[in-house]
Amino acid sequence: MGQLIQQLINGLTLGAVYGLIALGYTMVYGIIGMINFAHGDIYMVSAIIAVTVLTLLGSLGIAAIPLSLLITLAVAIFFTAVYGWAVERVAYRPLRGSTRLAPLISAIGMSIFLQNMVQLTQGARVKPIAALLPGGFELFTQNGFTVHLAYTQILIVITTVLLLCVFSYLITRTSFGRQQRACEQDRTMTSLLGINVDRTISLTFVLGAALAAVAGVMVTVYYGVVDFSIGFVAGIKAFTAAVLGGVGSLPGAVLGGLIIGLIESFWGAYLSPAYSDLGTFGILILVLMFRPSGLLGRPEVEKV
């Protein structure tokens, strides 16, 4: 019982992080209909920036937790957003209106490039960082097994729920959201109506990168270890989450993330830790086979 609840907590935390990354996937996929393969690496860039900022703050002697967390978030979001903008500008915009395969391949190229760029500039070794927000609640003890709920876990889940609400509002209620959804449906018509399609798409990438930045900072604070290769697997899992929830649906992305997180956590604890990724990929294949539109997505109609 104790272990079950502990795995539930861990799984939800992990799932919240996947959900945050999946939100960025889903928004970008919604607007340009393409998998932003480099999204996982944008998240990794953010985690690396977070390590740098936290180390810098530590050496400057800023120790107040809320302050350093806010500074780290702000700096990481800013620089990661620039990365998101640049990725779109360099690798995707010139290929708009090209074949389906071309932007996907340049996205893979971008992912490889970012990973190796970080490996070369920041070193290949794992970067450990002292816990920023240590401690937590001890919920209860049963048969010698104590169930912990860390402060960071609460922080991550609350942040995810908060950001989901903010972005749902942004997409459904604001003028930018309407423009974004209009671009999603028909780019030519939207531009004829006087909306700057390029700017809307750029802004979507910037927002997606900002979400990935939040996820990167949260993971740095939660695990305390980061390296250049974390983006690949996290990216695939977040993508699976986005597909599971239904690509294009924001609540679906977070729901999918939570499910993937729970599966990974329980699979690792009860079945076999070595094969915990197998569960994720298996789910991905099963969902795509039986319900390609995902749990909360709408079925897609192919336009000629």
Place this chain on the structure above:
Amino acid sequence: MTTPAPIQFTPTHQMPAMLARAKDAVGVALVSLLLGIPMIGLHTVDQGGVLAVMTRWPWLLAFVVAMFVGRFVMQFALDHVKLNKAKRERKRPEVAARRPWLTWLGRALLGFAVVLPIAFSGNRYVVDTATTVLIYVMLGWGLNVVVGLAGLLDLGYVAFYAVGAYTYGLLSTHFGWGFWETLPVAGALTASFGILLGWPTLRLRGDYLAIVTLGFGEIIRLILVNWTDFSGGPNGVTSIPRPTFFGLPFSPSTDETTFSSFFHLDYSADHRVIFLYYVILALALLTNLFVSRLRKLPVGIAWEAVREDEVACKALGMNVTNIKLSAFAIGAMLGGFAGVFFAARQGFISPESFVFSESATILAIVVLGGMGSQLGVVFASVLLVLLPELGRDFSEYRMLLFGAAMILIMVWRPGGLIAHREPTVKLGRAPSPVPANQGAQA
């Protein structure tokens, strides 16, 4: 009645003012400064278990200046190219250029490949590297069927390579199977793996397929790493027997008939290297022949048709899933052959050889070469294998340049270096010889 004035075409790309270019370059420099600060300007170093932030401002400055100058020069060159292109396009006839020199280049390369071990007979390193190039050529040709011809993005191609390699590795070490006996079995096995994976997933849209194949590649690797009883886990399979020359082993022993004793030659380790080279050359050429014949058969035409317009193919009553499945299975089979050869040549295989970056490398070869172009694959393989061999310092930048090259080539020529996007077979009248010749000269 006034006769309509002839329409005047004005060049659409005029040289922009210097100031506008400078402004543009400053913008690029500013963005690169922002991109560079957290990655180049600052970096964290492990100092006795504790991280410390170090600065590299001179590097950052150099990077920003390089970006500024680079952008400025690039814009200048690009505008020239565009201007000239606009001029040329007005002159050029409507006939697509045929490139007979490519065919001759291909033949010359083939001749060179055949005589290479003789020309470099004393140099084992050259023959070894050429063998590696040929493995990649073969993998590239196999993936070309899937990506270039059928237009399906397969990110887990290395899984089929791994299945082929492990088939030979396990069958030969446990059951004493020979190289030539295993080849067809491994081909059939990898083709069935291709069908097994393709059957549920090929009805999906292209980018979903990419992710699923990537997941499949990872699943295969995870199984190979973790199922120690079956695959030897991370240690892999060792002492895999090498192929024999029609039953004659390459060994210095005297108590059995070996290759050297049968032909009354002095034993030399080079014999096996050269033999392996010719085996992979023959396999690769067979693959090429096989694929170029397939392209002209109904199934090959159907692949290209599905690539160009899937909805139209469905409307014409073609079974799109089966067409894709055939491309997938044949691509997988060719990857499996390459895997068998890889295992036989190395004598040792481990999951390390079958990671995602290997899939990305093979994909890069296909994409760089030009999707659908057989010769392009050869150039790209030579380039990607030789470049890291040329300098040790270069090897750590290899993947970085890979990534950059993939983006640049997609942006610059979405069809690849030697674009071969035109379908192999076309409806309509064959072009008369005169314009075709003109096109060749152009």
